Amino acid sequence: GDSVTQMEGPVTLSEEAFLTINCTYTATGYPSLFWYVQYPGEGLQLLLKATKADDKGSNKGFEATYRKETTSFHLEKGSVQVSDSAVYFCAPNYGGSQGNLIFGKGTKLSVKP
Amino acid sequence: NAGVTQTPKFQVLKTGQSMTLQCAQDMNHEYMSWYRQDPGMGLRLIHYSVGAGITDQGEVPNGYNVSRSTTEDFPLRLLSAAPSQTSVYFCASSYSKGAGYTFGSGTRLTVV
Numbered sequence: 001g002d003s004v005t006q007m008e009g010p011v012t013l014s015e016e017a018f019l020t021i022n023c024t025y026t027a028t029g030y031p032s033l034f035w036y037v038q039y040p041g042e043g044l045q046l047l048l049k050a051t052k053a054d055d056k057g058s059n060k061g062f063e064a065t066y067r068k069e070t071t072s073f074h075l076e077k078g079s080v081q082v083s084d085s086a087v088y089f090c091a092p093n094y095g096g097s098q099g100n101l102i103f104g105k106g107t108k109l110s111v112k113p
Numbered sequence: 114n115a116g117v118t119q120t121p122k123f124q125v126l127k128t129g130q131s132m133t134l135q136c137a138q139d140m141n142h143e144y145m146s147w148y149r150q151d152p153g154m155g156l157r158l159i160h161y162s163v164g165a166g167i168t169d170q171g172e173v174p175n176g177y178n179v180s181r182s183t184t185e186d187f188p189l190r191l192l193s194a195a196p197s198q199t200s201v202y203f204c205a206s207s208y209s210k211g212a213g214y215t216f217g218s219g220t221r222l223t224v225v
Contacts, residue, residue, distance in 0.1 A: 046213045
């Protein structure tokens with residue numbers, strides 16, 4: 001079935017370091033791709049999205065490009081801040097009859113000052 | 114604009130008790146879903162609905178019931194609580210297939 005794999009955490013970085021969190025999805029169909037972020041004690045918030053090949057989603061300094069040839073949607077940020085500490089989820093939506101998101105297991109990011 | 118509202122935020126139940134987790138959205142979204150979040154497991158889909166009167170099972174439906182009598186409300190019922198249902202529950206809604214979902218702030222449930 002449809003699935004998504006994202007890099008295992010936790011990831012610990014120093015402030016201003018470069019961040020990459022890898023995400024790959026199964027190639028069934030042509031999903032829309034999302035990254036969600038969950039700050040401590042809160043619900044999930046949509047961070048960015050891309051709906052077709054080569055689209056780049058961006059928000060709050062984060063970027064991810066829809067790579068159909070490698071079935072990937074890696075999340076990047078050039079200079080992380082302490083406030084970026086959170087859990088990040090990659091989630092494709094394959095549409096279909098139910099249109100539900102499929103979530104990766106999440107990657108916990110801790111940024112140290 | 115309230116978005117997706119979940120109540121209660123916290124709940125402790127005894128094994129065998131039943132309860133209903135409430136979820137309401139004010140965005141006129143057709144698609145609504147319930148997820149549970151457990152450490153190391155990500156989010157797993159419990160039940161979902163594609164419109165009023167239409168519900169279906171997700172990945173982990175056992176022990177839960179849902180109904181969707183209105184577009185706005187999508188309650189999740191625990192029939193007979195078990196310790197394995199200790200989790201954080203999230204309700205989410207979306208305006209269309211393939212779109213992003215808006216999440217509620219969650220209900221943290223402990224079953225003792």
